[in-house]
Amino acid sequence: MQPLPPNPFRYGAIDIHPEVINRVVDRSRLRDVLSGAGGRLLIHGRRRMGKTTLCKAVVEELKAEGVAVMMVDFSTATQLADLSNALLQKITAASGKGWQDYLSDLMRALSLQLETEADPLTGAIKVRLKPIARTAPIDEQRETFIGILDRANELAKQQGRHFALVVDEFQELARFEDEATLWNLRAAIQHHTHMSYVFTGSRVHLINLLMASDRAFYKMFSAINFEPVPLTEMRAWLAGKFEASGVLQLDGLDALLKLAEGCTVDRLRLAAMSYPLAAASGELTQPMVDRAYQAVIEEDKAFFQSDWQQFTQHQQNILRAMAEGETKLGSARVRQRFSLPASGSVSNTLKALLERGVLYGTESAPGYAYDNPYFKEWVHQRNQLDLGLS
């Protein structure tokens, strides 16, 4: 028997050179902003849509064209100093030959805070903040952070070019709860005529906080709301991949797209799970997609179970009602059936679930939907067992 070709659907890892489902419009806007000085763009949207992937792809493309572009990830920073360190690494890498000027300039400005180390193999000099910088008072940490960006702008000016910076999960800045940092950053960015900035974020309520009319980033950015890859584009991409790997009959593909809903990862995951079933016979059927769907839920069962135990009773009951497709959560019938609290409490609970990323906001009633279709199906299956629903 011929071995099966490798699974053509991959998800979860951010490749250095990701093969990207095109997203033509978003991609060209992102390219435009990063290709010139002075641009400021915010890319926001639900999780697992592919924001990081698209940014990475465009960053690599522009690097290859000689643009000084860098991407930093704020998602794991504990302190402002960690963000400064991340910036330092990337700016020294992106500024090429000129980094020595940058470094000596920085050394003068932040001399007490920096240390350097030569890589024993390549001789390349690495620069970072001294550990003590992490315990410095917040106004010092802030000065360092803004100072690093100011000097990057200066260096770009001296070199007669611009630096493009992508900050992934920028909303984590709000976690430092230091309004002054945000206002200083706003002022600095406005003066950086030789930089361009793209911020991405997925925690919607934090982003809304930062962008509100009385907050630091109000009207600072043009924005892309990162929607699902359009259905026809996604369908064509998946079909092409299946066909190139020998699956030519695709009767189950529409069912796959319906069950997986809009998130890119959720779609790729169901395709990846369906592929081995389809590859054996050269056709993708609906029963195969159904089996793959159950297999995804089975794979995540332990995570769902542990998440479930973290929810309050109100949260669990609301999630139960929503998993049955109920939209009128305030109606007497639904309240009684799912033991829901009074309506004020329902809306607070919905908001809390939104902040945790379990739900996302929608236009249609009840104004929220499950972020993860597999979790929704798991709750639905639990309802059958726990509540005896058919």
Ligand SMILES: Nc1ncnc2c1ncn2[C@@H]1O[C@H](COP(=O)(O)OP(=O)(O)OP(=O)(O)O)[C@@H](O)[C@H]1O
């Ligand atoms: N356009 C795309 N083409 C191909 N694969 C993609 C695309 N977008 C996303 N993916 C796949 O989906 C995975 C998750 O995407 P990514 O991490 O970029 O999403 P995200 O929106 O940044 O999510 P989060 O908000 O969780 O950070 C990636 O590892 C990649 O495998």
Ligand SMILES: [Mg+2]
């Ligand atoms: Mg991301």
